[in-house]
Amino acid sequence: xxxxxxxxxFRNLRLSLTAACNYACTYCVPDGKRLQAAALELTASELVRxxxxxxxxxxxxxxxxxxxxxxxxxxxxxxLPQVMALGLRDVSITTNGQLLPRKARTVIxxxxxxxxxxxDTLDPVRFRAIARSGxxxxxxxxxxxxxxxxxxxxxxxxPMRTANVDQVLPMLDYCLDRGIELRYIELMNMGxxxxxxxxxxxxxxxxxxxxxxxxxxxxxxxxxxxxxxxVRFEVPGRGVFGIIANESEPFCASCTRLRxxxxxxxxxxxxxxxxxxxxxxxxxxxxxxxxxxxxxLLAALGDKxxxxxxxxVTVMKFIGG
Ligand code: SAM
Numbered sequence: 319x320x321x322x323x324x325x326x327x328f329r330n331l332r333l334s335l336t337a338a339c340n341y342a343c344t345y346c347v348p349d350g351k352r353l354q355a356a357a358l359e360l361t362a363s364e365l366v367r368x369x370x371x372x373x374x375x376x377x378x379x380x381x382x383x384x385x386x387x388x389x390x391x392x393x394x395x396x397x398l399p400q401v402m403a404l405g406l407r408d409v410s411i412t413t414n415g416q417l418l419p420r421k422a423r424t425v426i427x428x429x430x431x432x433x434x435x436x437x438d439t440l441d442p443v444r445f446r447a448i449a450r451s452g453x454x455x456x457x458x459x460x461x462x463x464x465x466x467x468x469x470x471x472x473x474x475x476x477p478m479r480t481a482n483v484d485q486v487l488p489m490l491d492y493c494l495d496r497g498i499e500l501r502y503i504e505l506m507n508m509g510x511x512x513x514x515x516x517x518x519x520x521x522x523x524x525x526x527x528x529x530x531x532x533x534x535x536x537x538x539x540x541x542x543x544x545x546x547x548x549v550r551f552e553v554p555g556r557g558v559f560g561i562i563a564n565e566s567e568p569f570c571a572s573c574t575r576l577r578x579x580x581x582x583x584x585x586x587x588x589x590x591x592x593x594x595x596x597x598x599x600x601x602x603x604x605x606x607x608x609x610x611x612x613x614x615l616l617a618a619l620g621d622k623x624x625x626x627x628x629x630x631v632t633v634m635k636f637i638g639g
Pocket of ligand 1 (some may be wrong): 434503507
């Protein structure tokens, strides 16, 4: 297993099924135009083989299927049951939930136990203003279906000062009432937001989020996994919420994440645009592929930041959240 000088190695893989998305969120794409699939995206069988090789060579234990919007990909139905059969400790999905009612059967039948739904507001008008597409009720119905089927649901919200901070408490109420762990994601300094006035204007960090929550609830910090990106808090008797505090409390020092884009590039760090092409080695037999992969993994691990997220022009949608 490849380990760096800080003792970090890859354990968690984010697999982007497609760069295409049915939303065009304000913080993710600059021009309101939805992202399309990348040229030369890997086929379903190439993606599954890539995951298998990464389990063998990098020691991947946990897999999150993401995008773009993974449920939009025609490969979703094919990839999900196959990766479920690879013997990983944990497989989960990150989705904007818009297609969840339509894909609920596939998700439930696959045996996947955990799903994260991205949702920035419970206000239908604001929903359209942020996502620039989609329909709130459909997402909420999708969440209900997952809860009814017994899946563990987390909701991801990006609080932004000029867009949805009035939703910090309503979103927490909604989640606590349903046994959902809400995770506030601090706005990340990436893509078109990098070093921009809108990043500075809209950033709403952990301190501000906690001040708002403290106006209604008592909370106390609670445990998180050693390599968790989330700082977790318990509201006694009600449940747990988290803050992914990439700016306020960076987690680079314990990061174990590796990302594979839908067109076959490995990314060792969200804060680096360095990428390592895995596509060609998928044409090799397993032994040759593993040897070539070791070199890529070493380079990808070297891309990790030492302490904190520096900001990068990489767009999250290309490489998964
Ligand atoms: N389409 C899926 C979804 O919406 O969950 C998966 C991909 S999306 C890029 C993954 C997550 O990244 C979403 O929760 C989204 O809110 C978050 N995200 C994208 N750009 C971000 C940014 N600049 N700062 C913080 N979170 C961001």
